[in-house]
Amino acid sequence: MIADMVNLKIIGLKGDSKDLIEHIRDLGVLHIEEEKEYYQATEEPLIEKMRFLRAGVLGLLEDLGWKDLDNPDWGLAESLREIVPLNDMAVLEEIEKSLMEFKERLSKMTDEVRALEESTVALKQVHYIATHFHSFFSEEKKNEKVVSLWLVDSSKLDNLLKGLERTIRSLTPVVERPYLNHKAISQGENFLVLALSVNPESSLAVSKIMEEFGCISYLVPKTAMDELALESPNTSQMELKWLPKKLAQAKITLDAAKREWGPRLAALYILLDEGLELLVLEKRFSGGGELFTLNGWVPLSALEDTVSSLKHRFGERILVTWRDPEPQEWPKVPILLKNPKWAKPFELFLKLLPMPGYKSTDPTALIAIFFPFFAGCMIGDIGYGIVFGLIGLWMFKKYRDRSAIMMNVSQILMNIAILSILWGFLYGEFFGDLGHRLIHLKPLWVERTEGIIPVMAFTIALGMAHILLGLALGAYEGVRHNKKRHVYERLGTLFTLLGILLFIVNHMDLVNINFMWLALAFLVFGLAFLIKGRNLAGLIETIGSIGNILSYIRIAAIGLSSAILAMVATKFVDVLGVSFFGILLAFSIHLLNLIIAIAGSVLHSARLHYVEFFGKFYEGVGNKYKPLKRRRGTAWKKP
Missing domain, CATH: 3.30.70.2750 (Alpha-Beta Plaits)
Incomplete structure (x- = not known):
């Protein structure tokens, strides 16, 4: 879900501005909007120099190939913060001089390694x-x-x-x-x-x-x-005998420089980034008068603690007011996603897209439900699910407290593993038909290599439900944001699809109820809404939605190919016997199938969400919530 935000306005004495900024940075919850015109109009030599140095340090880190970007030496950063006065131009010039000298040294070391590598190959x-x-x-x-x-x-x-x-x-x-x-x-x-x-x-x-x-x-x-x-x-x-030794020594020297300077440059980047933020904000408050005004956005859940902390620190020297954002302000309200623990790893999927708009639908929880469901349905094997679960558990232990992204990936993989095991019981598959051979494992629902039609029909019904949900969310978004045309389009397509569905159910006598009149009513209402929304052009969207629904057949097709390949692996043991060569071939094909299964299920499940589902309601128009805070124990490289 998208967290509710409030607009916070702080009025205080200009003499307290620096302390206030430091206090807000320690709180780490206030998002301050960047004023581009302000930055362009108020550049001064100190700001330009600091921005130039920050870019230079980041470039040097990339040249070094320093990989530990998420875990810099925070103790070193704190030490630099205490001893390096960044508001002094002379200090910045000395830093620039040192950086230029190191860059020249690094360039020489890198050129030497490259030249020796080329010479070795040529020689x-x-x-x-x-x-x-x-x-x-x-x-x-x-x-x-x-x-x-x-x-x-x-x-x-x-x-x-x-x-x-x-x-x-x-x-x-x-x-x-x-x-x-x-x-x-x-x-x-x-x-x-x-x-x-x-x-x-x-x-x-x-x-x-x-x-x-x-x-x-x-x-x-x-x-x-x-x-x-x-x-x-x-x-x-x-x-050729001594050149590799010289190359190895040059690489050792370069690696030593990386180990020595990587943490130092990362700490310096943190310091420059924080100093630049502070300097720009102080410059914003340097106008006439004795008072300053600061506007920003704070999550509603943090409002009480924020106001209490500000009042406790500055007392009557500041005035704090807050209000809910007006509808016309929604496009500029920063977006903070707050989802339950079971859904939070799936926020990773929204990092590949612009953020959703304020007061719109956050699809994270729906992704957390449908994505592993689709992927598990494609894999549908108890043995493969156990393997994926073990890999996810290994990744979870390896990257705990080290990489948030890899932690999320591991939890997503474990969710897929659980659903794969459940679908494996429904299909009766354990490394293909190995479970049936060894322990006479039987499917709780259908064996998909034989019941192709039921599985395909189920995936089409699943696609229908997923698309109808997306259309319903799209209509809801249109009502919420007062987009009448959007509402008509989505409702028209939704009613038309429901009419077609009821017509098929009635024609095939799937139930003992006559849905013909209800189907006609849905079709009439759907056509009316489509004409109201986009004239006859809305029919094209309906046809496209039918194509979207049919594309869910890929769930059955990919799952069937995986099941057949798993059975082929077992057949090699039948043909070659329980021999080393037979077991090796079976293991190799199962390994290949494992890789294809996880890659295919993840790729196609993501496509069904990004293309078919999100296209019905999702609009990436939001700005990411980036509060002003001290880089301490958090990722320092800004997005």
Whole structure:
């Protein structure tokens, strides 16, 4: 659900402004709206410098690849807060100077590591080529021939050699024998390195014809001893012995810099971020008069404690008033999601979307119900559910108090596991048909590999219920926000779908009640609402909703494919016997099916929510609630 917010207005003496901001930061509940025009009009050198340094520190942290972003050294941050006065331009300039020096050092260390890595790769290739061509190169040089290396398209080699022979023969006097010698080594699938040896007087003509054939001259680098690698492959081999050691040492130095400077830069970022907030707010209060005014938003649940704390700290020196937001203010009211413990992990799905508007529907609880239900229905296997549950439990223990996102993922996975086990009992599946083979496990409802039609019919009915719920929520949102056209569209589609549903029920004699007149009534009302809302264009939305409902068949289709693959895994043991190879193949297919099952169920369950369900009522028009608070024990990297 979306928490109720109140607008809080504080009027106080300008001399208390700094203490008030610090106190509000300690409370950590007041969301202060950013005034963009104000920021643009009131920039001053100190603010510009602090903002520049904050961006620079964040860039250095990214260059360092410092991963522990959610758990900085809070003790170090507190120490810096006490000893570093950020409101002093001279201090900021010293910080900037130190950051520039460190950035230069970091750049040198990074460049050295990159250069050594590239040199290692290049030297291995050169040593391979030098070892292959060394004897050829030495022999030809001894005979006073000119040797050159070329990168050649292997498909052109035959024509190239024939062209070279013709050219050399035309340049060679009749009394002399034309000379051409070559040796080649493969370089990838389509290329090779070709070594050519010719007489000195033919070298220029050879180079010209090689270039005409699109060949590239292969330049052999020198070794550290300033010798060509072809002349001294032993030297390049010696380099390959010490170069990895030098690279490892360079990496150790770089890692040590990361460990040393990562926490320091993170603490400095916290300090700069807090200081910038404080400075901007103080600047806002620097206008004329002896009083200042501060407006913000506070959750209704925190209002009493906030007002009490402010009154206790500042007494009669401040005046605090509050009021509920007016409807015209709803678009700018910050959104705070407050859901019960069982639904809270599913707020993760809304992080991929803009926040819902104030006084609108928070779909988190509905996601918490339907998402694991859909995913569990697709997986529908007791054995797979147990495996997913164990993985979720391992993740929960591993990331407890370390990563909020991974904690949420682990709890979502455990919910999916529970529903998978329940659906597994309904389908009678334990690692496919293994449960039936071992303990004669029978389905409580239907075996989905045989009862395909009932399962598909159930998923269509499930889709109908889900879409109708979305349309009902859409109509409710339209009434709440006084959007009449929205109400007509959603009610028109809802009534039309109900009319079609009742017509099908009546036509197939699924119940002993005649719903024909009721179906016609729903269709008439639905058509009337659609015409009232969007004329005949509303019929297109109704047709789209029917398509949305049919797309829920994917629940049955994906689940059926998973069940069949699980049964195929067991069949390998039947064919190959209880042997190492048979068990290995069965295990491999089950492992593959596990990965496909969790990936497919999560992906398609999310799609059914984001596309089919949310499209009926959800509008991401809200702003996230970001209270002014001290970065202490919380994620410091702002969203």
